[in-house]
Amino acid sequence: MEEPGYPLGRRALELAGLTVVPIPVDMEGINVEIGIAQAADALIALVTPGQQAPLGVTLSSNRRRDLLKWARTQNAWIVEDDYLGELQLDGRAKSALASGDGAERVIHIGTFSKTMSPSLGLGFMVVPKLVTEKFVEIAAVMLPAPNRTTQLAMAEFLADGHFLRHLRQMKDLYFVRREKAMTHLSKSFPQIKESGLGLIAFCSETVDDVMLVAAAREQGLAPSPLSSWYITANNKRGLILSITNLNTNNIANACGTLNDVIEAQIKA
Numbered sequence: 001m002e003e004p005g006y007p008l009g010r011r012a013l014e015l016a017g018l019t020v021v022p023i024p025v026d027m028e029g030i031n032v033e034i035g036i037a038q039a040a041d042a043l044i045a046l047v048t049p050g051q052q053a054p055l056g057v058t059l060s061s062n063r064r065r066d067l068l069k070w071a072r073t074q075n076a077w078i079v080e081d082d083y084l085g086e087l088q089l090d091g092r093a094k095s096a097l098a099s100g101d102g103a104e105r106v107i108h109i110g111t112f113s114k115t116m117s118p119s120l121g122l123g124f125m126v127v128p129k130l131v132t133e134k135f136v137e138i139a140a141v142m143l144p145a146p147n148r149t150t151q152l153a154m155a156e157f158l159a160d161g162h163f164l165r166h167l168r169q170m171k172d173l174y175f176v177r178r179e180k181a182m183t184h185l186s187k188s189f190p191q192i193k194e195s196g197l198g199l200i201a202f203c204s205e206t207v208d209d210v211m212l213v214a215a216a217r218e219q220g221l222a223p224s225p226l227s228s229w230y231i232t233a234n235n236k237r238g239l240i241l242s243i244t245n246l247n248t249n250n251i252a253n254a255c256g257t258l259n260d261v262i263e264a265q266i267k268a
């Protein structure tokens with residue numbers, strides 16, 4: 001799996017009894033060549049090709065090709081965690097691995113948590129024919145279907161074209177919020193970057209980002225420490241900041257509070 005990568009994804013693999021091999025992510029996404037060198041016989045590659053979680057990069061075309069080729073030749077599975085779906089704030093989203101050649105080795109996981117709301121509790125999987133029955137059986141036993149009314153409402157929302165309109169609207173809104181937050185935080189964090197629906201504020205290696213998060217929580221903010229998304233000790237430090245739940249009117253306040261937390265921690 002990707003290093004850094006989604007901690008709950010990692011934990012899910014561990015709970016399934018799998019051994020996780022961390023594979024570095026660079027500007028092109030997961031480094032497939034290193035992955036093959038370190039774990040050629042892996043059963044599964046768990047990836048976020050659309051927008052890497054947490055760094056936000058999109059898996060390049062060459063890497064996509066190499067990853068699909070590896071899965072085909074090894075009879076391995078690619079688990080495509082498409083947590084942001086079409087919600088790409090910069091440019092157009094690349095098509096899913098599950099939608100092209102090689103899709104017979106791709107298990108695609110989608111969710112409406114980010115595109116709509118986590119409170120809906122709706123997600124979906126697109127699974128190759130070879131394993132459909134198995135997935136249906138496992139879902140029936142282990143994963144009760146979400147409320148049918150919500151499912152039907154969502155289906156109608158999609159069919160009537162409201163979903164696409166909603167996405168367009170939210171993309172514009174999130175883009176503005178992200179830009180505003182970036183402006184307010186760039187003094188405290190000279191190394192701040194856009195990533196998906198948020199920002200990553202990189203800190204120096206000497207900063208304890210877990211402590212920083214604890215201090216921010218006391219002020220009602222809930223960033224995630226970048227270091228906890230790494231398995232190896234060779235991690236980067238920083239804060240993963242979501243902008244989706246910021247209200248346009250309180251961005252300045254929230255960023256001001258975070259700036260104060262940083263200042264207090266650095267002086268301490």
Ligand SMILES: Cc1ncc(COP(=O)(O)O)c(C=O)c1O
Nearest residue numbers: 006053081083111112113118123
């Ligand atoms: C990378 C990644 N994958 C999966 C999920 C889980 O989404 P869901 O809310 O559908 O469980 C998240 C949620 O934050 C995420 O960040």
